[in-house]
Amino acid sequence: MITHPSPLTHLLSIEAIKCVKARYFRAMDTKDWPLLADVFTHDARCDYREAFQSPGATTPAGTDDDILNGRDMIIAYIRKGLLPLISVHHGHMPEIEILADGTATAIWPMNDLLRFHAGPYREMRGYGHYHETYRQEDGRWRIATLKLTRLLIEMTPA
Amino acid sequence: MITHPSPLTHLLSIEAIKCVKARYFRAMDTKDWPLLADVFTHDARCDYREAFQSPGATTPAGTDDDILNGRDMIIAYIRKGLLPLISVHHGHMPEIEILADGTATAIWPMNDLLRFHAGPYREMRGYGHYHETYRQEDGRWRIATLKLTRLLIEMTPA
Amino acid sequence: MITHPSPLTHLLSIEAIKCVKARYFRAMDTKDWPLLADVFTHDARCDYREAFQSPGATTPAGTDDDILNGRDMIIAYIRKGLLPLISVHHGHMPEIEILADGTATAIWPMNDLLRFHAGPYREMRGYGHYHETYRQEDGRWRIATLKLTRLLIEMTPA
Numbered sequence: 097m098i099t100h101p102s103p104l105t106h107l108l109s110i111e112a113i114k115c116v117k118a119r120y121f122r123a124m125d126t127k128d129w130p131l132l133a134d135v136f137t138h139d140a141r142c143d144y145r146e147a148f149q150s151p152g153a154t155t156p157a158g159t160d161d162d163i164l165n166g167r168d169m170i171i172a173y174i175r176k177g178l179l180p181l182i183s184v185h186h187g188h189m190p191e192i193e194i195l196a197d198g199t200a201t202a203i204w205p206m207n208d209l210l211r212f213h214a215g216p217y218r219e220m221r222g223y224g225h226y227h228e229t230y231r232q233e234d235g236r237w238r239i240a241t242l243k244l245t246r247l248l249i250e251m252t253p254a
Numbered sequence: 255m256i257t258h259p260s261p262l263t264h265l266l267s268i269e270a271i272k273c274v275k276a277r278y279f280r281a282m283d284t285k286d287w288p289l290l291a292d293v294f295t296h297d298a299r300c301d302y303r304e305a306f307q308s309p310g311a312t313t314p315a316g317t318d319d320d321i322l323n324g325r326d327m328i329i330a331y332i333r334k335g336l337l338p339l340i341s342v343h344h345g346h347m348p349e350i351e352i353l354a355d356g357t358a359t360a361i362w363p364m365n366d367l368l369r370f371h372a373g374p375y376r377e378m379r380g381y382g383h384y385h386e387t388y389r390q391e392d393g394r395w396r397i398a399t400l401k402l403t404r405l406l407i408e409m410t411p412a
Numbered sequence: 413m414i415t416h417p418s419p420l421t422h423l424l425s426i427e428a429i430k431c432v433k434a435r436y437f438r439a440m441d442t443k444d445w446p447l448l449a450d451v452f453t454h455d456a457r458c459d460y461r462e463a464f465q466s467p468g469a470t471t472p473a474g475t476d477d478d479i480l481n482g483r484d485m486i487i488a489y490i491r492k493g494l495l496p497l498i499s500v501h502h503g504h505m506p507e508i509e510i511l512a513d514g515t516a517t518a519i520w521p522m523n524d525l526l527r528f529h530a531g532p533y534r535e536m537r538g539y540g541h542y543h544e545t546y547r548q549e550d551g552r553w554r555i556a557t558l559k560l561t562r563l564l565i566e567m568t569p570a
Binding site: 104107108111115118119122182190211 | 262265347361365406
């Protein structure tokens with residue numbers, strides 16, 4: 097169904113989407129997995145294949161294992177990755193568009209810091225963009241698809 | 255008194271609160287103490303006990319001296335701490351809620367950088383969240399309470 | 413002409429300006445020069461004299477060559493500067509004011525990271541504020557003037 101939201105509804109949706117993304121970041125960094133699950137649609141899809149790789153880098157690329165289908169797979173993947181370390185994820189000025197079909201797109205610049213407790217690296221600092229779509233489910237805007245692209249990744253040896 | 259702000263008033267309040275927090279950051283980093291005083295309510299309370307300590311760290315925790323009651327104490331504390339160094343404070347995607355009683359809550363992810371001119375450390379980089387409440391005083395939204403929690407602090411020796 | 417925008421128009425303008433600035437950052441970092449050109453008015457003026465210098469630093473200051481007049485000069489300048497390196501620019505909580513004459517002012521805290529492929533330095537990390545004015549041209553808000561001031565610049569030798 098094609099809808100034409102009023103300018104006010106448009107702004108309310110944009111602010112709601114900003115809050116959802118803020119919760120995504122806070123949930124990851126405070127390891128609050130129920131809160132993290134709540135920001136995704138049930139059938140959400142995340143593509144983290146570029147999460148650990150600079151553009152043009154010779155380090156191994158992500159594989160299809162870094163594409164997650166469904167909220168449960170997404171939470172299990174993020175939980176496994178972040179549980180053994182300290183993480184900081186920050187999102188910056190987004191470009192959000194509310195579309196006529198009731199969905200939305202967003203591009204979020206981001207940077208993250210992973211501090212490892214063991215292994216060959218002390219920390220990773222990454223910089224990139226999230227490319228996302230949002231949809232309302234159970235009365236709230238939620239992340240429907242997410243793809244992370246990178247500008248740069250810095251690895252500091254232990 | 256319980257009020258029910260319109261959606262438009264709701265959005266105007268959220269934008270006003272974002273501006274207040276932006277002024278808090280800019281005032282600290284440009285050492286503009288009158289501007290900084292203006293963002294707090296007269297009876298504001300700040301809890302900076304975790305400002306200089308990573309979670310679980312063995313470094314000395316903050317003490318009750320890091321809890322400030324009233325705008326004057328807050329400004330004196332921040333001024334004393336920041337005057338001898340260069341600081342950069344950045345706030346990221348917030349979660350703001352306007353409450354029915356005319357107050358608001360906010361959680362702001364943040365990072366800060368302190369560059370020291372003397373002493374055993376060259377710089378501190380911190381990452382965490384502000385947990386705040388806001389209230390209108392003299393016709394403007396202002397910070398009423400602030401508590402800083404940390405995800406990570408990095409100290410670089412001189 | 414003096415106009416008095418409604419509160420709703422006011423908020424729509426602020427969100428539009430935030431999107432323009434987000435495109436400015438993304439265009440620079442993805443080296444999308446047509447997108448970058450689109451965020452400026454035709455007669456925009458940028459002052460990047462402080463872009464590469466900490467306050468009080470003894471390093472050479474910018475010169476009048478770092479003041480750009482007109483969209484074409486701006487894009488040529490940024491393109492030449494960023495093409496040979498990887499850049500990351502992030503904007504944080506802004507203070508935006510919509511003025512009665514239909515223009516707007518904005519202050520944006522920022523940080524940037526330049527990763528060099530050659531030369532004496534491995535990377536530059538800068539922190540500061542953009543001081544800007546915005547104007548509507550061809551039906552869209554665009555950057556009319558921009559001046560970058562700095563809090564701190566860190567240079568890492570190669």
